[in-house]
Amino acid sequence: MAQNAAEITPLDYTRYDFKDPETYKVRTPKGLSRDIIRQISALKHEPAWMLDYRLRAYEHFLERPMPDWGPDLSDLDFDAYTFYANPLAEGDTKKRWEDLPADIKNTFDRLGIPKAERDYFAGVGAQYDSGTVYHKIREDLSKKGVIFCDTDTALREHSDILRKYFGKIVPYNDNKFSALNSAVWSGGSFVYSPPGVDAGIPLQASFRINAKAVGQFERTLIIADKGAKVHYIEGCTAPIYSENSLHAAVVEVIAEADARIRYTTVQNWSKNVYNLVTKRAHAYENSLVEWVDGNMGSKVTMKYPSVYLKGRGARGDMLSVAFASEGQIIDSGAKAVHSAPDTSSKIIGKSIAIRGGRTSYRGLLHIARGATGSKSAVRCDALLPDAVSRSDTYPYNEVHEYEDVTISHEAVVGKIGEEQIFYLMSRGLNESDAIHLILMGFLAEFAKELPVDYALELNRLIQMEMTGAVG
Amino acid sequence: MTQSESPGHTLIVKDLHATVGGKEILKGVNLTLKTGELVALMGPNGSGKSTLAYALAGHPKYTITSGEAHLDGIDLLKLSPDKRARAGLFLGFQYPVEVSGVSLSKFLWTSFTQTRKAEDVDTDLFQQNLDQHLSSLGLDPAFMKRPLNEGLSGGEKKRTEVLQMATLDPRFAILDEPDSGLDIDAVKQVGETVQKLRSPTRGMLVITHYQRILKYARPDRVYVMVDGMVALSGGRELAEELESKGYDWVKVGAASSKPGTASPASHA
Numbered sequence: 063m064a065q066n067a068a069e070i071t072p073l074d075y076t077r078y079d080f081k082d083p084e085t086y087k088v089r090t091p092k093g094l095s096r097d098i099i100r101q102i103s104a105l106k107h108e109p110a111w112m113l114d115y116r117l118r119a120y121e122h123f124l125e126r127p128m129p130d131w132g133p134d135l136s137d138l139d140f141d142a143y144t145f146y147a148n149p150l151a152e153g154d155t156k157k158r159w160e161d162l163p164a165d166i167k168n169t170f171d172r173l174g175i176p177k178a179e180r181d182y183f184a185g186v187g188a189q190y191d192s193g194t195v196y197h198k199i200r201e202d203l204s205k206k207g208v209i210f211c212d213t214d215t216a217l218r219e220h221s222d223i224l225r226k227y228f229g230k231i232v233p234y235n236d237n238k239f240s241a242l243n244s245a246v247w248s249g250g251s252f253v254y255s256p257p258g259v260d261a262g263i264p265l266q267a268s269f270r271i272n273a274k275a276v277g278q279f280e281r282t283l284i285i286a287d288k289g290a291k292v293h294y295i296e297g298c299t300a301p302i303y304s305e306n307s308l309h310a311a312v313v314e315v316i317a318e319a320d321a322r323i324r325y326t327t328v329q330n331w332s333k334n335v336y337n338l339v340t341k342r343a344h345a346y347e348n349s350l351v352e353w354v355d356g357n358m359g360s361k362v363t364m365k366y367p368s369v370y371l372k373g374r375g376a377r378g379d380m381l382s383v384a385f386a387s388e389g390q391i392i393d394s395g396a397k398a399v400h401s402a403p404d405t406s407s408k409i410i411g412k413s414i415a416i417r418g419g420r421t422s423y424r425g426l427l428h429i430a431r432g433a434t435g436s437k438s439a440v441r442c443d444a445l446l447p448d449a450v451s452r453s454d455t456y457p458y459n460e461v462h463e464y465e466d467v468t469i470s471h472e473a474v475v476g477k478i479g480e481e482q483i484f485y486l487m488s489r490g491l492n493e494s495d496a497i498h499l500i501l502m503g504f505l506a507e508f509a510k511e512l513p514v515d516y517a518l519e520l521n522r523l524i525q526m527e528m529t530g531a532v533g
Numbered sequence: 534m535t536q537s538e539s540p541g542h543t544l545i546v547k548d549l550h551a552t553v554g555g556k557e558i559l560k561g562v563n564l565t566l567k568t569g570e571l572v573a574l575m576g577p578n579g580s581g582k583s584t585l586a587y588a589l590a591g592h593p594k595y596t597i598t599s600g601e602a603h604l605d606g607i608d609l610l611k612l613s614p615d616k617r618a619r620a621g622l623f624l625g626f627q628y629p630v631e632v633s634g635v636s637l638s639k640f641l642w643t644s645f646t647q648t649r650k651a652e653d654v655d656t657d658l659f660q661q662n663l664d665q666h667l668s669s670l671g672l673d674p675a676f677m678k679r680p681l682n683e684g685l686s687g688g689e690k691k692r693t694e695v696l697q698m699a700t701l702d703p704r705f706a707i708l709d710e711p712d713s714g715l716d717i718d719a720v721k722q723v724g725e726t727v728q729k730l731r732s733p734t735r736g737m738l739v740i741t742h743y744q745r746i747l748k749y750a751r752p753d754r755v756y757v758m759v760d761g762m763v764a765l766s767g768g769r770e771l772a773e774e775l776e777s778k779g780y781d782w783v784k785v786g787a788a789s790s791k792p793g794t795a796s797p798a799s800h801a
């Protein structure tokens with residue numbers, strides 16, 4: 063009952079919509095070229111193999127056509143973006159909060175970091191446009207050998223581990239945007255948990271786009287060694303500009319035998335951000351990878367977290383949540399690739415489209431020959447409170463093994479029932495409170511997986527959208 | 534009990550006509566309910582009992598074509614359903630609606646705070662009443678954590694509706710078949726709870742097909758609805774008579790009797 067009080071907190075429309083002056087230590091000219099890529103690599107004092115990798119990726123990016131499916135991306139003009147902008151000198155990531163420039167400190171303070179660090183998290187990272195400005199991990203964890211740093215630092219200090227996995231889960235030529243990310247990546251999180259170590263409480267990263275028409279291309283790599291446990295949470299925000307911004311991240315996750323990884327995203331970009339992200343995990347024997355992926359913001363999102371089940375008994379759970387309002391297209395979903403016996407996957411897609419927003423669920427289930435005894439359950443629920451919004455489901459199944467294989471797929475598109483609204487209103491709730499309650503109930507499975515701050519944020523966001531939706 | 538002391542409150546329905554899907558279902562309903570009273574509404578399937586309940590609560594599917602409904606001086610028909618609830622009207626549904634992910638406790642608390650002034654919201658009293666009603670209805674407190682009506686048995690849903698009424702403490706309550714689908718013990722629990730909730734500050738209209746519940750929740754009057762009108766009214770014994778004789782004789786009589794007015798218990 064106590065949580066009710068928090069729900070009635072006044073709305074704060076301006077919570078994310080503030081801009082810092084654009085003062086950058088380093089900023090490349092608009093657009094992309096081999097020279098700019100060389101410049102980025104040089105700023106980072108990277109080894110030759112990384113520059114080489116970037117340039118190969120760039121070649122592929124140039125050749126690769128835009129996807130011929132999914133949301134319309136014709137508005138996306140790569141020459142209009144700045145691909146690298148760092149408020150600090152490259153490599154000048156701060157370890158003490160006090161050392162941050164006042165603007166940036168203020169920004170992240172307003173977003174609830176590092177309060178969150180004190181209250182809840184085991185480690186915190188913050189990225190501002192291209193630059194990782196802050197990174198910290200609790201000492202007891204680093205003593206156990208847990209590494210949590212930005213990916214540029216990892217390339218310098220943990221290159222042996224990094225090189226073993228980098229680009230192995232998501233190759234640069236996987237898709238147009240993984241190629242782009244591989245060419246211009248900057249920042250992102252690197253997590254390594256040694257065998258048997260339980261990092262327990264979550265590590266948190268916060269991504270902020272501040273400048274106009276800038277791209278953010280972080281590169282995240284998470285490795286849980288045998289029997290280790292990692293819980294990673296990321297949040298993304300940006301102020302509102304009339305120009306579009308671009309976020310194209312690549313996330314690679316490896317769960318070695320018996321490891322467990324949970325990766326939670328609360329994506330709340332402003333409605334001018336193209337969010338085109340590739341997230342993939344490899345799960346080995348008896349490991350578990352969970353994606354909890356909430357997409358509330360952005361102009362266009364294309365994101366399909368996936369798990370490749372590569373060891374016997376590996377499991378992948380994916381909870382993909384989309385909330386699209388006016389002017390938004392959220393095209394999300396999940397992929398499960400079963401390539402070992404006795405593997406299992408569970409996919410839940412939940413989406414809400416209101417005020418003309420569009421959501422699509424796109425899912426792939428692949429069961430390779432030899433993956434006997436595999437199980438997969440997919441459930442998609444969509445909620446459309448009005449007649450002007452739209453939701454589609456595109457499930458693809460590729461099944462090459464049938465021995466002892468179980469697959470289930472359920473898809474339900476619901477209107478918010480007039481009956482439900484009336485029932486709640488007959489108990490004294492006004493129409494928008496009634497719909498808000500129904501929506502929050504619909505997302506309860508997701509909200510309960512989030513730390514309190516994030517759950518309240520979700521609640522506030524939906525309340526905000528509701529205020530405009532119902533007269 | 535019938536003559537509650539002033540300042541009593543009154544729910545008056547006058548010559549109410551309503552259509553659903555273009556078809557007239559209510560064909561001139563007259564009915565008066567005062568605080569302090571418990572009135573039963575019976576009648577054959579499809580005669581319009583639930584329609585009356587929905588129409589009074591403001592369900593958007595039901596169009597009122599003529600007539601009046603006043604709660605004291607307030608014109609209910611002008612208000613949205615939530616405002617009718619705030620004016621003191623409660624509807625216990627014949628078919629309670631499921632809402633996933635919303636716990637009964639959260640819903641009930643939201644509703645409790647929405648139906649009274651902030652200074653009247655007393656958390657301790659709320660909890661105390663809730664505990665008491667849970668136990669008199671034979672419901673496990675763990676129930677409160679369950680999603681609203683989802684996965685509840687038919688009988689549990691009915692008891693939950695009565696629990697909501699009991700906790701929200703409305704001035705007027707319409708309970709649409711609170712006894713259907715209940716086992717024998719549950720009918721007793723629900724009936725006794727309803728009887729206990731009789732109060733000089735509350736009027737209740739219980740829609741039912743069976744006189745069993747009326748043994749516990751003892752009505753002051755029984756109305757019989759036939760074909761969209763209150764065709765007959767009488768005392769408690771009418772319920773027994775209907776149970777043994779059925780409705781056919783009422784239907785025959787309905788044509789000649791003036792709806793709702795020929796009743797010995799009707800009053801100004």
Ligand SMILES: Nc1ncnc2c1ncn2[C@@H]1O[C@H](COP(=O)(O)OP(=O)(O)OP(=O)(O)O)[C@@H](O)[C@H]1O
Nearest residue numbers: 553554558576577578579580581582583584585594
């Ligand atoms: N949404 C609707 N569309 C069309 N007809 C409807 C609708 N709702 C109710 N009706 C019709 O109105 C009539 C009265 O229904 P109502 O539910 O009020 O009956 P009732 O007296 O409550 O019956 P029961 O005892 O079976 O609950 C029925 O013939 C029913 O089919």
Ligand SMILES: [Mg+2]
Nearest residue numbers: 582583584627
């Ligand atoms: Mg009925």
